[in-house]
Amino acid sequence: MSDSQIPTQGPVPTPGTVQGEQPAPAAEQPSRFSGVLREIASGNALISVLAVVLALVAGAVLIAVTDPGVHAASAYFFGRPLDTVNAVWTAVSGAYTALFQGSIYNFGRPTFAAGIKPFTETLTFATPLIAAGLGVALAFRVGLFNIGGRGQMLIAAAAAGWVGFSFDLPWGVHLIVALVVGIVGGALWGGIVGLLKARTGAHEVIVTIMLNYVAFYLLAYMLRTPGLLQAPGSSNPKSPAMKPTAVFPHILGPSYNLTLGFILVIIATIWVWYLLSRSSLGFKFRAIGENPHAALTAGINVKNMYVYAMLISGALVGLAGANQVQASITSGFGSGIDAGIGFDAITVALLGRSRPWGVFVAGILFGAFKAGGFTMQASQNVPIDIVLVVQSLIVLFIAAPPLVRAVFRLPAPTVTPRVAPAKISGKKAVVTK
Amino acid sequence: MKLELRGITKRFGALVANDHIDLTVEPGEIHCLLGENGAGKSTLMNVLYGLYQADDGEILLDDVVQRFSGPGDAMAAGIGMVHQHFMLIPVFTVAENVMLGHEKTRAGGRLDIAAAREQVRAISSRFGFDIDPDALVDDLPVGVQQRVEIIKALSRDAKVLVFDEPTAVLTPQETDELMVIMRQLKEAGTSIVFITHKLREVREVADRITVIRLGKVVGQASPTATNTELASLMVGRAVELTVHKDPAKPGNADLVVKNLSVIDHRGQLVVNNVSFEVHAGEILAIAGVQGNGQTELTEAIMGLQPRVTGSIMLDGNELRKASVRTVLDAGVGFVPEDRSEDGLIAEFTIAENLMLDRSNGEPFVKAGTLQLGTLAEFAEKTIVEFDIRAQGIGTHAGKLSGGNQQKVVLARELSRSLRLFVAAQPTRGLDVGSIEFVHTRIIATRDAGTPVLVVSTELDEVVALADRIAVMYRGGIVGIVPGTTPRSVLGLMMAGELPSTPEVAA
Numbered sequence: 001m002s003d004s005q006i007p008t009q010g011p012v013p014t015p016g017t018v019q020g021e022q023p024a025p026a027a028e029q030p031s032r033f034s035g036v037l038r039e040i041a042s043g044n045a046l047i048s049v050l051a052v053v054l055a056l057v058a059g060a061v062l063i064a065v066t067d068p069g070v071h072a073a074s075a076y077f078f079g080r081p082l083d084t085v086n087a088v089w090t091a092v093s094g095a096y097t098a099l100f101q102g103s104i105y106n107f108g109r110p111t112f113a114a115g116i117k118p119f120t121e122t123l124t125f126a127t128p129l130i131a132a133g134l135g136v137a138l139a140f141r142v143g144l145f146n147i148g149g150r151g152q153m154l155i156a157a158a159a160a161g162w163v164g165f166s167f168d169l170p171w172g173v174h175l176i177v178a179l180v181v182g183i184v185g186g187a188l189w190g191g192i193v194g195l196l197k198a199r200t201g202a203h204e205v206i207v208t209i210m211l212n213y214v215a216f217y218l219l220a221y222m223l224r225t226p227g228l229l230q231a232p233g234s235s236n237p238k239s240p241a242m243k244p245t246a247v248f249p250h251i252l253g254p255s256y257n258l259t260l261g262f263i264l265v266i267i268a269t270i271w272v273w274y275l276l277s278r279s280s281l282g283f284k285f286r287a288i289g290e291n292p293h294a295a296l297t298a299g300i301n302v303k304n305m306y307v308y309a310m311l312i313s314g315a316l317v318g319l320a321g322a323n324q325v326q327a328s329i330t331s332g333f334g335s336g337i338d339a340g341i342g343f344d345a346i347t348v349a350l351l352g353r354s355r356p357w358g359v360f361v362a363g364i365l366f367g368a369f370k371a372g373g374f375t376m377q378a379s380q381n382v383p384i385d386i387v388l389v390v391q392s393l394i395v396l397f398i399a400a401p402p403l404v405r406a407v408f409r410l411p412a413p414t415v416t417p418r419v420a421p422a423k424i425s426g427k428k429a430v431v432t433k
Numbered sequence: 434m435k436l437e438l439r440g441i442t443k444r445f446g447a448l449v450a451n452d453h454i455d456l457t458v459e460p461g462e463i464h465c466l467l468g469e470n471g472a473g474k475s476t477l478m479n480v481l482y483g484l485y486q487a488d489d490g491e492i493l494l495d496d497v498v499q500r501f502s503g504p505g506d507a508m509a510a511g512i513g514m515v516h517q518h519f520m521l522i523p524v525f526t527v528a529e530n531v532m533l534g535h536e537k538t539r540a541g542g543r544l545d546i547a548a549a550r551e552q553v554r555a556i557s558s559r560f561g562f563d564i565d566p567d568a569l570v571d572d573l574p575v576g577v578q579q580r581v582e583i584i585k586a587l588s589r590d591a592k593v594l595v596f597d598e599p600t601a602v603l604t605p606q607e608t609d610e611l612m613v614i615m616r617q618l619k620e621a622g623t624s625i626v627f628i629t630h631k632l633r634e635v636r637e638v639a640d641r642i643t644v645i646r647l648g649k650v651v652g653q654a655s656p657t658a659t660n661t662e663l664a665s666l667m668v669g670r671a672v673e674l675t676v677h678k679d680p681a682k683p684g685n686a687d688l689v690v691k692n693l694s695v696i697d698h699r700g701q702l703v704v705n706n707v708s709f710e711v712h713a714g715e716i717l718a719i720a721g722v723q724g725n726g727q728t729e730l731t732e733a734i735m736g737l738q739p740r741v742t743g744s745i746m747l748d749g750n751e752l753r754k755a756s757v758r759t760v761l762d763a764g765v766g767f768v769p770e771d772r773s774e775d776g777l778i779a780e781f782t783i784a785e786n787l788m789l790d791r792s793n794g795e796p797f798v799k800a801g802t803l804q805l806g807t808l809a810e811f812a813e814k815t816i817v818e819f820d821i822r823a824q825g826i827g828t829h830a831g832k833l834s835g836g837n838q839q840k841v842v843l844a845r846e847l848s849r850s851l852r853l854f855v856a857a858q859p860t861r862g863l864d865v866g867s868i869e870f871v872h873t874r875i876i877a878t879r880d881a882g883t884p885v886l887v888v889s890t891e892l893d894e895v896v897a898l899a900d901r902i903a904v905m906y907r908g909g910i911v912g913i914v915p916g917t918t919p920r921s922v923l924g925l926m927m928a929g930e931l932p933s934t935p936e937v938a939a
Contacts, residue, residue: 278805280798287789290780297737297767297775298790299758 048351048358050404051397052365059390060092063382067091095382102375103368113255118371120256126367127261128153128320128328128341133348133359134265134272135190135316139204140354141276142309143289148193148208149342151215152186152314156321157337158219159185161239162229164246164325165332174245175326179264182322183315189215190314191307198303204310212342220335231332239332248327261323265360268319273356275312285309317342347395366391434511434592435460436481436624440490443476450476452648453490458593463615463625465639467632469667469864473648474628478595481626482514483507494593513591515582517598523571528553530570531585556584560617575723576607583614594618595626600634604722605892605924612638630667630864632660633893668866676872679880681900684713687884688853693743693753695729695908703729705908706743711853711884716875718899718916719888722927726908727888728770731857734886735767736760747853761790764852768842768859770888772835776842779831783823784812786830787845811848819844820870836867843874854878857888872897892920 064070073080073087101107103122109115132149139146146152160182169177189211196202222228223237231240248259276282287295288305296302324337348366352358373387397404404410436458443451450473458464468474479485481492483501492499494510501507504514521530532549539545553566562580570578579599586594596615600608615625615638629635635642635656642654644666652666665671688711695704704726711717719727732738734745736757745752752760761767769775777786788797788808796807812826819840823833830838839859846854856875860868875898879885889895895902899916904926911926 278803280792280801280803283785283788283792283798283803287778287781287792291774291778293775294778294789296757297735297769298792299756299761300792301756301758 045353045358046410047401047404048353048362048398050408051351051394054397054404054407055390055393056096058393059386060096062386062389063092063095064088066383066386068381091380094380095376095386098376098379098382099368099372099387101372102379103372117256118375120252120258121371122364122367123262124257124259124328124367125370126363127259127265128323128339129344129348129366130265130360130363131261131268131323132317132320132341132345133352133363134268134356135186135313135318135320136345137349137352137354137356137359138272138276138285138316139309139313140349141289142285142305143292144194144197144306144309144313145205146190146193146208146310146313146317147205147343147346148190148211148314149317149320149345150338150340151208151212151342152189152317153321153324153338153342154215154219154335155189156182156186156318157325157333158222158229160246160322161242161325161333161337164242165240168243169245171245174243175248175260178246178326179319179322182325183318186318186321187311187315190317191311193314194307194310197310198306216335223335236334238334241332242325242330246326247330248323259323259327261327264319264323265363268316269356269360272316276356281308317345320345347391350395350398434624435493435495436512436593436626437493437496438477438481438490439493441477441480441487441492442489443473443480443485444488449648451480451487454645454648454650456643456650458624458626460592460624461619461622462640463619463627463638465635465642466626466628466645467630467635467642467654467663467667468645469630469866472645472667472864474645475597476648477645478514478597478626478628481507481595482512508589508591511590511592512595513586513589513593514595514597515579515586515599517601519578519582521570521578521581521585524569526567526569527564527573527581527584528566530581531566531588533585535589552588553584556587559621560614574607575602576604576610579603579607579611580614583618591623593624593626595628597628598630599627600629600631602723604927605920606928608634631893632663635663636660664865668864670866675897676869676876678876678898681715681879683715683900684882686710687713687748688886689744689746690734691744691746693730693733693741693745695726695733695738696740697729697738703908704733707905707908707910708743709903709910709913711886713884714879714882715900716879716885716887716898717913718895718902719886719905720892720895720899720902720923720927721890721905723890725905727890727905728857730905731767731770731855731886731888734760734855735765758793764850766846766849766851766854768839768846768856770857770861772838772842773831777830777838779829781830782827783816783821783830783833783841784808784826786841787812787815787848789845791849815844815848819874836863836870839863839867839871843871847874847878851878851883854883854885855888856885858890859887860889860891860894868894892923895923896920 067087069087070084070091073083077084102118104119106115106118109117132153135152136146136149160178163178163181164174167174167177193204193207193211196207197204219229220237223230223239226232229239231238248261250256250259251263252258276286284295284300284305287298287300288302292302320341321338324339324341325333329337344366348362349359351365352360352362369387369391373384376382376387377384438454438456441451441454442449454473454477456464466474466477476485480487483503483506486502492501499510501510522533525533528546528549531553532544532546537545537548550566553564557564562584564577564580564584570581573581583594599611603611612634615627619625627639636658639656642656642658642663643650644652644654644663646667646669651669654663654666690710691708693704693707694702697703707730709717719730721727729738733741734752736752736755736759741753743753747763747765750763752763755763773779778789781789791797796811797804809826815821816823816826821833821837821840821844823837830841833841854875859871859875863871875885875887887898896916901913901916902918902923903913904911904923906927906929911929912931914922914926
């Protein structure tokens with residue numbers, strides 16, 4: 001512990017060392033490399049990766065602490081300490097091996113086709129996470145906090161599901177109609193929020209939270225009411241099964257669960273990238289997200305943009321909702337069809353730094369946790385809660401970049417100290433009168 | 434108390450903000466620290482005040498080396514600071530603000546307000562301030578708030594007082610009064626460090642002048658030095674303080690504002706029945722102390738104010754109630770008062786900022802898609818034309834100096850074809866070199882036959898640019914006078930008094 005504090009004293013030279021006569025040390029030529037390194041080190045992507053690493057380390061501690069084998073061995077720790085070390089190693093390596101084999105590649109299988117199945121499972125789990133994550137991330141970029149993912153997903157799932165089980169349409173058309181209706185449902189549920197914010201100034205956080213409840217209980221009511229969404233002849237709050245024509249086809253054959261949804265999500269990611277980086281609309285979105293005052297002064301209609309942004313955000317979350325009923329659970333849905341993805345999407349968007357491809361990668365990571373978590377639980381008896389703790393820790397570390405920097409002793413992002421104080425005191429401080 | 438800074442060095446990464454700066458302030462001396470924005474004055478003072486730790490060098494008070502780990506230490510050692518942006522809590526009374534941070538308490542932790550009141554009265558009477566200790570700070574004029582800051586510093590027995598750009602928010606009259614106060618403090622033996630970039634004030638009050646450029650002391654000067662000498666020391670080259678300007682050749686009254694009133698979001702009438710015209714090829718300057726309705730007036734013209742009555746006619750078209758987009762499309766160029774808040778997006782690149790108000794159509798957008806090639810080409814050309822100093826067009830605007838940021842805003846607005854140019858505080862916070870550039874550009878715009886409306890709280894700027902001057906006070910226009918009107922008359926008008934011989938210009 002004590003030696004770890006030495007580096008912090010490094011940059012501050014003690015006052016006595018430089019005497020007046022001594023020539024001033026030549027100013028260090030900041031090499032190109034160190035500048036690049038600083039950019040990377042202070043950049044966001046590295047922080048995300050390190051946050052994952054930190055969380056995995058913390059998870060390892062938790063796995064060790066909760067493992068019964070470690071408990072047993074630690075009882076005689078002072079007698080045979082190596083037993084404890086071995087038990088910790090067995091527990092942690094076993095758990096993370098299971099995580100890997102459950103989410104990436106299972107070396108226990110004879111063929112590649114069988115061994116890669118866990119990765120396709122990861123992608124299957126990642127599909128709705130990426131779609132909803134893109135929606136939340138897009139809203140973030142416009143400066144809006146869309147925590148209404150749950151409501152938007154429920155409405156989208158209900159809309160797509162209703163089309164899916166109650167109409168008879170040809171193969172292909174049925175699928176597309178259900179998908180489009182689902183996306184429109186999500187878009188409208190999100191658009192309401194944008195409209196309320198633009199017209200009345202209602203805060204989108206409050207409105208989205210409340211609309212989550214509205215959607216949930218509305219769906220619960222419709223699922224309990226015969227003639228609406230409830231399966232005929234059933235008393236359970238559950239819808240009928242989807243017609244096969246409305247179900248996403250499997251893209252890698254019947255032995256894998258990966259569906260068309262994943263292709264759609266890749267397209268969505270590319271589209272969001274185009275929208276944000278290359279389109280005029282995205283330019284306005286980003287301008288508002290960074291500085292709404294300047295956007296307004298530059299003649300951008302901020303209110304309309306809020307509506308458009310929430311429509312598109314809701315549509316992307318709606319894609320996740322449609323995917324739930326058209327791919328994940330096609331045997332009829334209940335009111336828990338969102339499976340918490342609406343909230344996980346916030347995490348995915350944060351982890352992906354609200355960049356489309358960042359969200360894509362973050363979604364796959366979370367998909368891996370979901371897929372691998374079950375294997376961890378089944379084969380190693382690691383409580384599923386530990387996986388969730390690791391996920392939560394990742395977010396926690398991401399939300400506190402200075403913490404990650406402190407742990408890994410990274411330099412702070414290039415400070416612009418002359419600008420900072422002026423920003424703090426800012427405009428409001430002057431206008432006291 | 435004698436203050437001495439020896440070899441102060443402060444680095445931020447690769448940037449050396451202070452490079453072995455030596456400074457000695459004798460007891461009872463007003464020592465002026467003169468330098469452009471970004472020269473390192475504020476960094477140096479923040480080191481002195483304990484907000485930053487110097488990488489090298491030492492601070493001595495009466496020849497004793499000091500180590501400050503925070504403003505508390507500096508205050509305890511007798512250093513006081515009057516900040517540019519007052520560090521006062523508006524909803525507290527004067528006495529509460531003065532005691533804040535070193536509150537005396539009586540039994541049970543009750544605040545000893547009476548003692549604080551007494552302290553405020555004692556210090557006020559010593560310097561002839563007329564301040565009610567129980568007045569709410571929010572209700573006081575800016576000049577008086579500044580005195581509260583001074584009292585606050587003195588109540589902690591400050592022997593060295595640092596004034597950080599104290600005149601930026603004051604009227605000319607208040608500035609004069611501040612000068613008197615500074616001389617009084619000096620008589621009482623207080624050492625004063627006076628940071629500014631306004632040359633006139635320096636010569637009026639300073640005993641000695643130290644000029645800083647790019648983090649280094651570049652010279653000492655006496656108050657007898659001329660403005661030109663001081664300015665060239667500051668900038669490092671010869672500067673034209675007053676930009677050359679040919680007489681205006683006014684054309685038609687392109688902008689006609691009639692009976693314009695604005696009610697702000699708090700329901701206050703902030704612009705009251707204002708009428709004026711701006712002719713093609715002339716500059717109308719709107720002078721006045723900050724907060725007398727100028728901001729709202731420009732915002733009303735731009736369509737940024739919701740509750741506006743009266744009429745704004747540009748080329749015969751009514752712009753009142755038009756959206757910002759419509760106003761911009763009508764050919765109005767706008768340099769907002771607060772460029773970092775309203776004019777630029779710090780996280781956007783220079784190129785992106787250059788297309789900020791042209792995000793709808795050609796040339797930068799085709800079929801809803803950004804034309805990045807066209808934009809890059811335009812940006813490359815523009816940063817040369819407007820002398821924007823940056824690594825490249827991909828540099829984030831937030832990383833630029835104030836002068837270069839303002840050049841980006843100017844470049845964006847002036848590269849459209851304009852029917853009216855509105856510049857609010859176009860040189861606020863800029864250094865002498867950038868001011869020269871901005872003024873030249875504004876005059877060039879006028880000479881191209883565009884009507885120009887300049888809002889400024891700086892009399893120097895108003896006098897340098899204006900063909901006619903409208904003075905605003907409490908939301909109304911006190912009078913519109915020729916550009917040659919003497920400063921003294923303008924000063925009185927800024928305080929709301931009509932000139933004795935009202936020579937209202939047509």
